[in-house]
Amino acid sequence: MSRVYNFSAGPSMLPLPVLEKAAAEMLNYEGSGQSVMEMSHRSKVYDGIITEAQALLRQVMGVPENYKVLFLQGGASSQFAAVAMNLMTKSHKADYVLSGQFSTKAFQEGSRYGDCKAVASSKEENFSHIPELNPSEFRPDADYFHICLNNTIYGTAWHSLPDTGSVPLVADVSSCILSRPIDVTKFGLLYAGAQKNVAPAGLTIVIVREDLIGEPQEGTPTMFNYGVMAKNDSMYNTPPCWSIYICKLVLEWIKNEIGGLEAMEARNVKKAQVLYDFLDQSKLFKACAREDSRSIMNVTFVTGNADLDARFVKESAAAGFVNLKGHRSVGGMRASIYNAMPPEGVAKLVDFMQKFEQENG
C-alpha cells in the first residue's frame, strides 16, 4: 500500500527513515533479543536509549547546562496545571497571553492554583493573530509569564518575544518544538507534548531552568513535582519508553540527515512559503491567519463557502492528502506541515489545490 500525505495536527507524520529504522529494530533491538516496547526501563540497554535521547535533545536544541530536561507523561495539558503548581509559589500571581484555545485552557487551569491574569487576548478576532501587548498590564511581581509560541488550531505564531524583564517566560511549544532554533536562555520553562514534531503520543518534554525548581505548592502530586522528576532523571516511575526511543531516532534524523535546527528551519520556511504564496494569489482560497502572525507549522485557509470547503476536504482525502479538515472551532482547512512532511507533499498539495480551483473557481 502506498503512504498518504498526512496533514494531521497531531498525532502527525513521522519521518519515513525513522519508521523504517524502528521497523528494522522492532523484534531485536541491537542484539538484545527484545523490542524496545518489551524491555525493562531499568535495564542497561534501555538506559542507553534514554540517556542518548536526553543528550541529543540538549545538543540539537542547544539547552544550556543550567536547565533540566524532563521526560514526563500526561501531555501538554498536564503541564497547564504542573507549571502553576511548581512555579506559582512566591507572589502566587502569573500573567497569561490568550492567543488561542490551548493558551486559554492553560490560563483556566492555572487559575485554579493562584491569581492568573489575562494580560492580552485576540479572542474578539477569533484568534486570527497574536494579540497586541500593553506592557503596563504586565505585573512585575508575577511568578511567570505564559505564552503559547505556536497556536496549532489557528495557524498563528509569535515572531518576537515579549519583554518580561525578570519575570520568567514560560512557553507551550507543543507544535513548534524542533521546527527551528529556539534561544532557550530567553525562557524559564518550555513544555511540549511530543506528538506533533517529536515522537508518538505519550511523551511530554519539559525544559526548565534549575533555579525555578523548588518546593511546589502544597498538595502537588508527586508525579507533577519537577524536583522529584529531576532528581530521579525522569525515572521516578516507568517513563514512556517507546516514545522516548522514537524521540531519539527523530533527533538522530534531524542531526544527521537534515543537518540540525537551522537547516530544519530553512526547509520548513520554504515549505510554508510555497503554500502561502499560492494562497495569496488564489481567487478561491484565502489564508486565515493575519500576515504578521503566520505559522510555518500549521497553515489555515478557507474558500469562504462551507460546502466547497467540505468538498475540498473530501476530494483531497480521496487523492491521498488526508486530515486537511480544519479544527471544529475554526472550520475550513488546516494543513499541518510539521518537520516530517516532505517538501514534495506540500508541492503536490498546491498542485491539487490549483486543479480544484480551476474546476470550482
Ligand SMILES: *Cc1c(COP(=O)(O)O)cnc(C)c1O
Ligand atoms: C496539541 C497541543 C496541546 C495539547 O497537547 P496534549 O499533549 O494533547 O495535552 C497543547 N498545546 C498546544 C500548543 C498543542 O498544539
